[in-house]
Amino acid sequence: MRKLLAFSFLFFFFWDKTLAQIAPAPPIKVDNITSILEKGGQFTTFIKLLKATQVADQLNDQLSTPDPNDGLTVFAPSDSAFSGLKPGTLNSLSDKEKLQLVQFHILPTLMSTSQFQTASNPLRTQAGDVKGGKFPLNVTADGNQVNVTTGVVNATVENSVFSDRRIAVYQVDKVLLPFEIFGTAPEPAPAPVVPENGGLVSSPKAAVKGTDVAGAVSLKFHALAMGFSSFAVFWAVFGGF
DSSP: HHHHHHHHHHHHHHHHHHHHHHOOOOOOOOOOOHHHHHHTTTHHHHHHHHHEEEEHHHHHHHHHHSSSSSSSEEEOOOOOHHHHHOTTTTTOOOOOHHHHHHHTEEEEOOOOOOGGGGGGGSEEEETOOOTTTSSSEEEETTTTEEEEEOOSSSEEEEEEEOOSEEEEEEEEEEOOOOOOHOOOOOOOOOOOOOTTTTTTTOHHHHHHHHHHHHHHHHHHHHHHHHHHHHHHHHHHTTTTT
């Protein structure tokens, strides 16, 4: 009886141990873009924009993919970067422009800090297509400093917030303003002024000279008129004698 009990105990002990070995491992926790930025502690405005434009949901869907193809790179402006904008800048944007602004901060490719050294500019963003010349970014690296240029602002990558095989998040010191939204087109050149005299423009000296001549002629006629007037008076008084 004792042998039977001992055998049963050993059987169930090794059975449980075997089940524990072959049981599937718990799923790896998938970080979402919101939690990544919240851990950074200084991206409140950017998080609000990600949620308002529903870009956060799109990114989280891509991050939930077990084996992403190209990954993602996010340039996240800090709250101090947004405070550097002119008052009312974000409120003046339409919903479409806000979406494009957020997507302009996202590259559809995972880029490590070392890859910035050999980046082939311009880089395509989720806001547009480089081949069509819309919403491109230029990234240059000089030693440990990485600069991001939009055609409107020049920003600097301050630090790496998060990085794994799916996504890399970098903090930038300025909001990346796309030229397509914030750029100013050159003002057209003013149309040439056509003079009323058929294209002949008198110089100031010529105008002054003409005025002097006209004045001299007027004085001569005035003198002659005074002479004739005096002669007529003289004749009327003494002509009868």
